[in-house]
Structures are given as structure tokens and as C-alpha cells.
Amino acid sequence: MTESAVADTRRLNSKPQDLTDAYGPPSNFLEIDVYDPQIIGVGRSRYTTYEVRMRTNLPIFKLKDSCVRRRYSDFEWLKNELERDSKIVVPPLPGKALKRQLPFRGDEGLFEESFIEERRSGLEQFINRIAGHPLAQNERCLHMFLQEESIDRNYIPGKV
Amino acid sequence: SGLFVQIIITAMSFFGFGQSADIDIVLNDAETRKKAEHKSEDGRKDKYFLFYDGETVSGKVNVTLKYPGKRLEHNGIKIEFIGQIELYYDRGNHHEFVSLVKDLARPGELTQSQTFDFEFTHVEKPYESYTGQNVKLRYFLRATVSRRLNDISKELDIVVHTLSTYPELNSSIKMEVGIEDCLHIEFEYNKSKYHLKDVIVGKIYFLLVRIKIRHMEIDIIKRETTGTGPNVYHENDTIAKYEIMDGAPVRGESIPIRLFLAGYEMTPTMRDINKKFSVRYYLNLVLIDEEERRYFKQQEITLWRKGDIVRKSMSHQAAIASQRFEGSSNPERSQSQSNEEGDS
Numbered sequence: 021m022t023e024s025a026v027a028d029t030r031r032l033n034s035k036p037q038d039l040t041d042a043y044g045p046p047s048n049f050l051e052i053d054v055y056d057p058q059i060i061g062v063g064r065s066r067y068t069t070y071e072v073r074m075r076t077n078l079p080i081f082k083l084k085d086s087c088v089r090r091r092y093s094d095f096e097w098l099k100n101e102l103e104r105d106s107k108i109v110v111p112p113l114p115g116k117a118l119k120r121q122l123p124f125r126g127d128e129g130l131f132e133e134s135f136i137e138e139r140r141s142g143l144e145q146f147i148n149r150i151a152g153h154p155l156a157q158n159e160r161c162l163h164m165f166l167q168e169e170s171i172d173r174n175y176i177p178g179k180v
Numbered sequence: 181s182g183l184f185v186q187i188i189i190t191a192m193s194f195f196g197f198g199q200s201a202d203i204d205i206v207l208n209d210a211e212t213r214k215k216a217e218h219k220s221e222d223g224r225k226d227k228y229f230l231f232y233d234g235e236t237v238s239g240k241v242n243v244t245l246k247y248p249g250k251r252l253e254h255n256g257i258k259i260e261f262i263g264q265i266e267l268y269y270d271r272g273n274h275h276e277f278v279s280l281v282k283d284l285a286r287p288g289e290l291t292q293s294q295t296f297d298f299e300f301t302h303v304e305k306p307y308e309s310y311t312g313q314n315v316k317l318r319y320f321l322r323a324t325v326s327r328r329l330n331d332i333s334k335e336l337d338i339v340v341h342t343l344s345t346y347p348e349l350n351s352s353i354k355m356e357v358g359i360e361d362c363l364h365i366e367f368e369y370n371k372s373k374y375h376l377k378d379v380i381v382g383k384i385y386f387l388l389v390r391i392k393i394r395h396m397e398i399d400i401i402k403r404e405t406t407g408t409g410p411n412v413y414h415e416n417d418t419i420a421k422y423e424i425m426d427g428a429p430v431r432g433e434s435i436p437i438r439l440f441l442a443g444y445e446m447t448p449t450m451r452d453i454n455k456k457f458s459v460r461y462y463l464n465l466v467l468i469d470e471e472e473r474r475y476f477k478q479q480e481i482t483l484w485r486k487g488d489i490v491r492k493s494m495s496h497q498a499a500i501a502s503q504r505f506e507g508s509s510n511p512e513r514s515q516s517q518s519n520e521e522g523d524s
Contacts, residue, residue, distance in 0.1 A: 032381060152392065
């Protein structure tokens with residue numbers, strides 16, 4: 021090979037991109053909405069549930085569109101399962117707000133509108149970050165949380 | 181009274197009243213020899229005379245008496261050419277791999293300042309000078325006037341570069357990697373051995389993208405390894421971070437790479453130098469997704485130092501340059517980019 025003073029900087033050959041790939045729908049669509057807070061029950065045993073709606077085209081999820089109702093303790097359960105079984109660094113949940121559960125508050129406590137909104141937003145961020153993680157997508161607990169009507173706390177943990 | 185005089189002379193040299201001398205080492209080709217920049221341990225960049233393997237090192241040692249008229253008694257004058265490796269965690273031990281000595285004067289005395297010629301013919305300099313994080317390899321001349329109580333010596337450091345020619349075999353690096361069902365890419369770098377002023381030309385082809393990628397970069401990592409056996413220590417240093425893609429790619433997309441190495445401070449790859457240390461370089465392809473998660477693939481490359489070539493005429497250079505740009509639609513590629521199995 022002859023030495024030359026000018027380096028060869030030509031691009032390597034590439035396959036031209038298929039138009040269906042260029043203009044096709046993205047294969048990484050994943051959106052989870054946490055919305056519609058509802059207060060269930062009466063008196064001291066009231067709690068808030070949220071609708072968790074997932075839309076995706078990732079093949080690892082059985083349902084491309086799913087809708088379930090979950091409460092804060094369900095999110096806590098999911099966080100604990102993932103911390104135990106998966107190798108990911110689980111993002112933080114919005115706060116537990118124990119103070120809001122004490123009596124003699126001037127406001128609605130756990131059911132204060134602004135607090136519910138803050139919590140809803142934090143839960144939405146939390147679940148979106150987790151569901152997008154390739155290592156979390158392997159876990160049965162995540163699929164059960166997102167796509168089964170109720171969470172079976174006696175389930176057998178494992179990989180999908 | 182002989183002993184009395186001896187005590188006085190000893191006391192005089194102890195208090196600095198004895199004769200002393202300055203030593204100066206001057207190379208014969210100091211006017212014509214090129215100098216090269218080399219970073220010292222404290223980070224300062226200095227210029228030193230540049231030598232290659234096999235070159236003769238010759239010059240003069242000037243011994244200048246501090247107090248003219250007084251004699252300088254000595255136990256011999258010599259000059260050494262030394263190549264040594266110094267591990268920072270073991271400073272006391274210098275491992276000399278080249279050690280040559282020439283006697284300039286037998287024990288005696290100097291009555292006046294004197295100049296001595298020396299020549300180390302065709303000296304072997306098998307390794308390149310290197311100053312790193314935990315190890316230093318240096319070459320130097322050391323002239324010594326031996327004396328009973330304290331020697332007078334002077335060192336002159338030089339820098340050695342090791343040159344290579346274009347490797348006969350220089351296959352491209354081509355590999356398909358990924359995370360099952362999430363991300364599959366095929367990456368290709370045009371060569372596995374690059375010289376220090378070379379260009380890394382390559383591409384990343386996306387076969388499957390099921391994660392949201394925010395950007396992609398190539399890092400050049402230098403790894404200095406010192407020690408042997410159970411005491412091996414790696415020091416990693418990211419020399420460069422070069423963004424090659426901003427935004428989310430889709431399946432079928434091809435991202436080009438063009439990374440000019442001349443802008444970075446690097447050395448040739450050094451493997452197991454005198455069984456004491458290694459300096460190796462890696463390309464790290466890093467993809468970062470929307471959640472700051474990093475996916476990466478590291479690949480070693482071999483760096484070598486090319487000798488400077490005589491500049492060809494401007495018109496010849498222009499002819500080559502125009503060929504390069506016109507050749508973009510030309511499917512023919514130069515020999516070094518032929519389809520061979522990539523190194524792993």
C-alpha cells in the first residue's frame with residue numbers, strides 16, 4: 021500500500037435506509053399515564069387509587085394497551101420487589117407523607133388536592149422510568165403491576 | 181602533619197571551601213538534532229533532544245573548575261547512557277534495561293577546566309520514553325566526577341520515539357452487539373491499527389432500537405497497567421469524548437464516524453514493556469438513553485508512531501485530495517479496508 025500525505029477519510033459503505041424504516045412508526049413507543057385519582061372508602065380507612073394506563077408497541081409486553089387501578093402501597097410493593105430481584109437502581113417514590121396521616125390538621129391531609137396532584141405526578145415519573153428499563157422489563161412483578169387487574173402478593177417472583 | 185593537612189582539606193570540602201566543578205554535557209549535533217515535547221511528572225511540558233533506536237549518541241563533557249588555580253582531586257570521570265524504568269510505588273528500585281558506560285579519565289586530578297569527548301555508537305533504544313500516572317521510562321546521559329566524599333554529577337535527559345511502518349495486516353473491526361429485544365447495533369471501524377495522526381473512519385448501523393436514545397459518543401480510553409501477578413494495577417484515563425450522534429435513531433439508520441487522532445495527546449501502544457508495564461488504548465462506544473442509562477462496547481485499538489515523511493509537492497497532494505472526494509461514489513476501496521475478519 022502506498023503511503024500518502026493525505027489521510028483517507030471517505031465514509032465506509034452503508035446500506036441505504038429502507039423507506040419503511042425511515043418513515044415507519046418508532047419501535048420504542050412506551051407511554052404510561054397515571055391519572056384520575058379516586059378516593060375509595062369512608063372515614064379513617066379511606067385511600068386514593070389512580071388509573072395506570074400503558075400504551076406500548078414493545079413486544080415484551082403482552083398487552084399493547086392496558087388499564088389498571090393502583091394505590092400508593094402497590095407502587096411501594098413494586099419498588100421493593102424490584103430492589104430485591106432486579107439489578108437496577110430503582111428511582112425514588114414520592115414521599116410517604118406520614119405527617120399527613122395525623123389528626124388535627126388544618127387541611128384535608130392525604131386527600132388534599134395539591135398533595136394528590138404532587139403524588140400523582142411523582143408516581144407517573146416513577147413508573148415511566150422503571151418500565152423503560154430493559155432489566156426491569158424482564159421482571160414478572162412489573163408485568164403484573166401494569167397489566168393484571170389485581171396484584172397477587174403471593175405470586176412467585178421470576179423473570180419473564 | 182600529613183594527617184593534619186588531610187583533616188583540614190576534609191573540613192574545607194565539608195564547608196564548601198574545597199575545589200568543586202560544574203559539569204556540562206553538550207551533544208555534537210545539538211544544532212541540527214530535532215527536539216520533541218515530553219510531559220514531565222508534574223505535568224509541565226519540556227523539550228528534549230529526540231533520538232531513535234540505533235542512533236549514535238556523541239558529544240562532549242565540559243568539566244569547569246569553580247575556583248581556577250586550585251586542583252580538583254577525583255577518583256575517575258565517566259559518562260553513562262542509561263535507559264530505565266521507574267515505578268512510582270517502588271521509587272527506590274530503578275530497572276535499568278540499557279546501561280552503557282565510558283570512562284573519560286582515570287583517577288587523578290584536574291588542574292584546569294577540561295573537555296572530554298564521548299561516543300556511544302549505535303545505541304539500542306528498544307522502548308519509547310514514557311511518563312505516566314504510575315510509571316516512568318526515561319533515557320539520559322549522566323556524567324560523574326567521582327570523589328571520596330561526594331560525587332559531582334550531571335544528567336541530560338533525552339526523549340526516544342519508537343517508529344513503525346504501515347502494518348502489513350490491518351483488518352477492520354466489525355461487530356454486531358446488543359441487548360436482546362432492546363437494542364442491536366453493528367459497528368465498524370476501518371482499521372484495528374492506527375498511527376498517531378490517523379483518522380478513525382467508521383459507522384454505527386442500527387438493526388433494532390427499542391429504547392429511547394438521547395445521544396451517542398465515542399470515548400478514547402488509555403489504560404496504563406503496572407505490576408505483575410497479584411499486584412496488577414490499572415489506571416484508566418479518558419483521553420477524548422467525541423459525540424457522533426445527537427437525537428434518537430431508528431432502525432436502518434447509519435451514523436458515520438470520523439475521529440481525527442492528531443488532536444489528542446497519545447502514545448503508541450506499549451505491551452508488557454520489559455515485563456514492567458503496558459499502555460493500551462480502547463475505543464468505547466457509548467449510547468445514552470433518555471434516563472441517562474449508558475450502554476457501551478469497548479474495543480482495543482493498536483496505536484503506532486509513523487516516521488515523518490518528506491512532503492511531496494503541493495500539486496501531488498492536491499491530486500490525492502481530489503481523488504478522495506471524487507471517490508465517494510466509487511465502490512472500490514483501498515487495500516486496508518478489504519473485508520477481513522475483524523479482531524476481537
